[in-house]
Amino acid sequence: MAGHCCQEIVDDLRAALREQHLAGPYLLVGHSLGGLFVRRFAAQFPGDVAGLVLVDASDERQLTGILAPGRTPELYRPGAMSDAELEAFFGGLGGGADSGSGEMRMARFYRQIAEERRDFMFGDKPVIVLTATRTPAMPRFSEEQRTRLADDHRVLQERMKLLSKNAKQVLVDCGHYIPLERPEVVTGAIREVIAGVR
Numbered sequence: 001m002a003g004h005c006c007q008e009i010v011d012d013l014r015a016a017l018r019e020q021h022l023a024g025p026y027l028l029v030g031h032s033l034g035g036l037f038v039r040r041f042a043a044q045f046p047g048d049v050a051g052l053v054l055v056d057a058s059d060e061r062q063l064t065g066i067l068a069p070g071r072t073p074e075l076y077r078p079g080a081m082s083d084a085e086l087e088a089f090f091g092g093l094g095g096g097a098d099s100g101s102g103e104m105r106m107a108r109f110y111r112q113i114a115e116e117r118r119d120f121m122f123g124d125k126p127v128i129v130l131t132a133t134r135t136p137a138m139p140r141f142s143e144e145q146r147t148r149l150a151d152d153h154r155v156l157q158e159r160m161k162l163l164s165k166n167a168k169q170v171l172v173d174c175g176h177y178i179p180l181e182r183p184e185v186v187t188g189a190i191r192e193v194i195a196g197v198r
Contacts, residue, residue: 010041014048025050027193029186031179033058039163042122051126051193052163055178055186059156126196127167128189131157134175166196 017026027050030038035057042049135150161167170189174181 006037006040009037010044013037013041014045017048024048025197027051027053027190027197029053029055029190030057031055032176036060046122049122049125050197052122053128053130053186053189053193054160055130055189056132056157056172056176057129057160059160121162122164122167124166125164126193127161127164128193129157129160129167129169130172130178130185130189131169132176132178133171133173136176 017024025048028038028041030036030052032055035054036059038052039054039057042052131154135146135153138146138149158169161169170185172178172182172185179186
């Protein structure tokens with residue numbers, strides 16, 4: 001279901017670009033979950049994409065490996081924990097966690113699309129990874145959980161540089177919503193990628 005939804009968004013984007021007669025290759029910019037979608041688009045249609053700006057982008061593995069005790073991001077595998085294990089992990093959160101909780105739905109979403117993940121190399125096309133350095137408060141999570149989430153986010157963001165031989169990561173002193181808190185950083189990255197393409 002989630003993988004189908006992801007593919008539908010990629011197909012919709014490609015159709016919209018064609019309907020508007022916007023010739024590629026394109027510079028794609030994606031924030032959060034949008035970063036996952038533009039990476040999926042670039043993996044499927046590399047000839048249509050000139051460069052990427054990933055703005056504190058989601059990674060399919062962020063709620064699959066995190067929830068596998070003792071595993072590091074390099075060893076992520078989809079479906080690392082059963083629903084019962086996920087419920088146990090989230091069970092200490094305020095209000096509890098059941099199969100319909102927001103945390104469970106999000107974990108299942110990432111777990112499903114991770115199963116279809118295909119790593120790809122983007123050659124030497126320019127890629128800029130903007131990473132927020134301020135961790136959200138997440139008061140419902142324990143300190144240990146917050147530390148694990150922050151550590152995994154950091155590692156997965158660093159690994160996005162592996163998409164291209166011409167990639168770099170920029171640490172941004174703000175929270176997750178970089179486009180709202182530091183829009184000049186996003187526009188600067190876009191200009192830099194455009195200059196790199198030209």
